Amino acid sequence: MHEIHSANIASLLLQVCDTTVCCLRDPTLTPVVRIMILEGAGRMSINSSSNLLHQQPSWTDGYSTCNVSSSFYGTQWHEIHPQYWTKFQVWEWLQHLLDTNQLDANCIPFQEFDINGEHLCSMSLQEFTQAAGTAGQLLYSNLQHLKWNGQCGSDMYQSHNVIVKTEQTDPSLMVSWKEDNYLYDSGYGSTVELLDSKTFCRAQISMTTPSHQPPDSSDVKKTQDHTPKSHTKKHNPRGTHLWEFIRDILLNPEKYPGLIKWEDRSEGVFRFLKSEAVAQLWGKKKNNSSMTYEKLSRAMRYYYKREILERVDGRRLVYKFGKNARGWRENEN
DNA sequence: CCTGGGTTTCCTGCTT
């Protein structure tokens, strides 16, 4: 594996070319110039077998304040220009868009995006629409923003530029649904209403250009009147929930291979391979060095009652996602 | 300050 974490990348680049890093940290540089610098760094890369795509330094310090937890500890997609994303980072970006907009996993066919950042950046709006339907517009718009602004504005990923109209007409039903499905709050500062996957699949998405969006007079504002501050976020005190953390490991096996594996992908059955390592990773995420699998598993067992997990009798270290766990299916319908 | 959600910690007893 060519896993190189951001800290390693920074030190690597410092060794290779201090000036490159310094240049990249210059906030006055435009993304285009940063790309040129990166390309230069790529030409002077350490050895030809190293994968340049894994050696990108931060391309904007602005991202450092962005609390994006969908990719947890490695080089994060938002730290580098989309042009240099790996396939995995493309998927992370897609996942983040799903999370922040509370979209359902089946709204974006990940298999259509088994491509790297370079390929992604070359795609036209039409190609995005072909690949991802109505969600393609969202992807395209967001990518353009990333390509040319590279800002991690608190709302740039989110719904201020998306109108979602559903067929769900009974407000009481919607309220009921929201009460029953509070679980999938990713904690990313999502500003959209929670959407049932089935509801969303019938949804219409229409796009407006963020830069042309009047701040207070649009339908969008009426439909999605949730600035990050005003949004009444469901409780998620410490970022990603444990079950989401577990799910993300399962969905990103290349990131942390050999920790957890699917036993039955379609049924959502999975098994801990390195239980203590997962616990330590979870503890690291929570700044809790004393986390153990025993404690983690207690938290896991609490999910049974909430039907986020189902019991798997007689099998050690085996769990199964329940009906309230979302985002783990390959094709959620 | 209070409350509730989501853990975290500790524990006992049981099973593999």
Added chain:
DNA sequence: CAAGCAGGAAACCCAG
């Protein structure tokens, strides 16, 4: 015997 499971109880943290 160790490791894991089950679940009660209480504490803790944090956002609303």
